[in-house]
Amino acid sequence: MSDEAPHEAQGNKRNNRKRKKSFLKNARKYAKKGHYGRGSHIEADTYQYFVRIMETYREGFDNDEDKANFVNNVFEQTENTEVNCSCNQVGCRVVEMLIPFANDSVLERFMKAFSDDIRPICSDRFATHVLEALVTQSTQRSLKTDLPDKTKEMYKAFTIKISKFLLNNMEDFIWDTYGNHVIRTCLLNLALLPKEDDKKPQQKKNTEIKEEEEKNTDVPEYYSEIIKDYAERLIVWPQFKELCSSELTSGFLQILLKTLRKVDKKLLRKYLEKFLEDLFAPENNKNIDNPDSFPQVFLSKPAMMILEMALQVAKSKMFTQIYVKCFSGKLVKLAKTRNTNFAVQKLLNHCNDKAEFEAMFDELADSFLEIVEAGHSGVILSLGQSCKRLSAKQGNYVQSIMKCFGCEQEDQSHHLIICLSRLTSLEKMKGTSNENLQKEKLNLHGTLILQLMLEFNKPIKIVNGILNTDINDLKNLFSNSMGSHIVDSYVKSAFVGEKSREKLVRKMKGTYQELASSKFGSRCFEALWNAANLKSRLAIMDELLYKDGAWSNSDHGKIISNKINFILYKRSKEEWKNNLNKTTDKTKEMFADVLK
Known part of the structure; x- marks a missing residue:
């Protein structure tokens, strides 16, 4: 679960676009009824203007200059009404969207307007979005090297003013939904950490990568001192335990732990020790030695979220203490329980x-x-990822997977590929047809585990399992949206030998036309093509020649045809070979330069 609870989840581009369309649709609908957004009142003309702005922005701009002019024109319309516009549902959406592209004079105007009316703004359901955007921009711009010192000082002063105002009034705002989120944004910005905007796995992954990149970014002392002030004041609060029992304040504590990892390791350890003694596994817990009971922390969702963050930020010694007191001897039961299996995944991922x-x-x-029957295959995936990361227990993992799906016998190993893709045991799969495998909704974790095991140091059992699988089943599997990625791991893995790659290329003979003409099959075709030697490529081309119109006229077939230069091959085999050799030589030269 996310360690942060943003006001409104922002999805990937596709979902983002759908959400905006829905918002605009509703905005137009309510305008017809005479409702001009929740929050503060704005005139009908202004409301319609903002709706048109969102429509125009969504359509995009030809160049940066057009975009800058557009943004400046919009902000001209907000002069002297900055706070009122920001407190309106539609107005806040427009201002928040355009703040990152505003010039310094516009931001100065908004910062002054907000500073003059800061207390009510910090708990306004709409204006807080704009305030967060302002704090983000002010912090980032205060550290820019290409801005005048006076301008940087203005931004720095605003960041410090808002952060300290919230610090000095923490009792009022930490329990307030909107104020709490502004404090979180302040802390993340003070620590120069990115804000996680989404609960989706890919977004989480991108955020983790960004955090790794920014780990070595030095935080100015005038910012880090404010974070320490927050931490030192909170830890002696009489209501500290209450902070751990609410999802809102638990989310805040998770952010605080992230920022302390960046700015003060001693204070972080102090917090983790307090959590361990008072929250995770207190000594007065009557059931602490009972193997059938859970430590106290697993009985509360807000507390469990703090535990998960603690595992993420703890140094090795503290990590071991948390593991021994909270998890050791109880892993199986925790992994099989719905509410606690994510904590086990965090434990494995950060060990x-x-x-x-x-x-x-x-x-x-x-x-x-x-664990699989309990529906918690994510635990098995995390276990495998740690096997790979630490180069430990990889053979045992493969053996346990084969046993789990009833494929441990040598003559059953070829069934493992389909069993794992469906996350169904061989016994349960008896009598199930694989004819429509390409259209079937396979199991994401199962296909990811397959890909993972191909990247183990000795993936021979999985390689042999694939090579011994029926060719039609493989063709259907490789034409599936999830199954298609298995080929990528097979041909790219450093531990799958060249001979094994060539064996798969040869095995798929007779299926290349079908692969080339389907959406996901064409991805596999390309992966196999890139792994094939010249002899195998010639064999593939000869296969494609037979009734070539059937595949090369399809949408995906046309793309493959262009990539492999099929028209040239039909015209002159020798010229195609010469052209291929030239391309190969150029690639070798390019990599030779890189390797120097």
């Missing part, structure tokens, strides 16, 4: 000690089937 991980693995090794 960096090989011996410690091996103990975790041994505890879970015989319970793969129970």
